[in-house]
Amino acid sequence: MTRTTLTPNHKPTLDAIAWMEKLAATLSSDTPAQAALLFEQDGYWRDLVAFTWNIKTLAGRTAISDMIVATMPTATPSNWRIDEDATETDGVIEAWFTFETREAKGRGYLRLREGLAWTFLTTMTELKDYPEKRNKLRPKGAEHGANKNRQTWLEKRQHEQATLGYSEQPYCLIIGGGQGGIGLGARLRQLEVPTIIIDALPKPGDTWRNRYKSLSLHDPIWYDHMPIFHFPKTGRYSPPRTRSVIG
Ligand SMILES: Cc1cc2nc3c(=O)[nH]c(=O)nc-3n(C[C@H](O)[C@H](O)[C@H](O)COP(=O)(O)OP(=O)(O)OC[C@H]3O[C@@H](n4cnc5c(N)ncnc54)[C@H](O)[C@@H]3O)c2cc1C
Structure with a gap:
């Protein structure tokens, strides 16, 4: 899903990248709460688990600044990247981005008006140490070699149904x-x-x-x-x- 190439000199994308670079620099500085000033006075940061380990909507600079103070020391976000060309409609720039925290990978959506964030969404997509077992990580299924006690998928499932919640x-x-x-x-x-x-x-x-x-x-x-x-x-x-x- 992630696009690795962005159109060169595409103004909305450059504006989104510039805002994201300011956010990244401020969050990793000695005064991370100052990042709230990159938002409109009544701007929103909605977080789905990535920073707050909860579903939270922070409305306004004070709430955003409080959340930053509470979460950034442990979240230590990095690798903020706009991952698709931004769009601009009626003065609103919109862009998808990816980021990482100490524990997780995430994806989000940014809406900018006159250089400030109107809305900012951050969502956790995956725990780094526990990636979902899909694609190349999928379970093998077949077990090769001689094992006369090997259980089939159905037998393992029946065993789980008989024991989970009981023994x-x-x-x-x-x-x-x-x-x-x-x-x-x-x-x-x-x-x-x-x-x-x-x-x-x-x-x-x-x-x-x-x-x-x-x-x-x-x-x-x-x-x-x-x-x-x-x-x-x-x-x-x-x-x-x-x-x-x-x-
Ligand atoms: C007519 C209609 C059309 C919709 N169309 C769409 C759509 O097109 N797209 C879409 O994304 N969403 C749609 N929605 C909304 C979507 O269905 C709901 O948001 C979704 O079902 C909520 O899922 P849920 O698992 O949170 O809750 P629910 O589906 O309400 O499930 C709750 C479950 O908890 C059980 N339960 C409740 N209390 C207890 C208890 N005390 N002990 C044990 N079990 C309990 C209930 O029996 C139920 O099975 C529609 C909803 C309706 C009514």
Whole structure:
């Protein structure tokens, strides 16, 4: 997804890069809270986990400065990079960027007006020490060599179902297995965190199944994917309710 080449001398991109360089320099200086002055007086910094380990919206310079003081010494952000050409519409420059903290990699979105940040989004995308096991890191699956006690994938799964929550306790309990709970459970599994999801309803997806018969999602299919488990490319534009959560 990351573009490595930006159009040379593209004014909105140069402006976004200049702002980002000022942010990076100020945050790593002896007075990081001064970075709040790079925001409009009533500007916003919305952080999804990357700095606050929470979902926070900081409104205004004072709140932003307080957050910087509280988080930057441990977050130690670096490698701020505009990763796509910025755009400019009606005087608002918008740009995607990437960054790192001590623990994680992140991606964000910047909106600039007259050289100051109007909105600034930072999201954590991955823990550096615990990358998701996808693509080249995916589990091997096949085990070569002679082993007459080798378990199949199904046997391992049945063993886990029989023991997790009984003889082996989970590290994490998710209450509510709607799309949020199921998505979180899928992510935790990739991180090998033993997890159980419980729901008041009998089956995953019942919260949707129980709704009116003709219900379908309102957003187009490409906005509705579950993490890891995407809708097929041939899926309907508006997924019907029975496909929406593990149909
Ligand atoms: C008609 C409609 C159309 C929508 N269309 C879209 C769309 O097109 N695109 C989109 O992105 N979003 C859409 N949404 C919004 C989206 O469905 C919700 O934001 C999403 O379902 C919220 O997911 P959730 O997992 O947080 O909560 P829920 O899906 O509400 O799941 C919560 C789960 O927790 C369980 N639960 C609650 N309390 C307890 C308890 N005390 N103990 C045990 N279990 C409990 C419930 O049974 C349920 O299964 C739509 C919503 C509706 C109603």
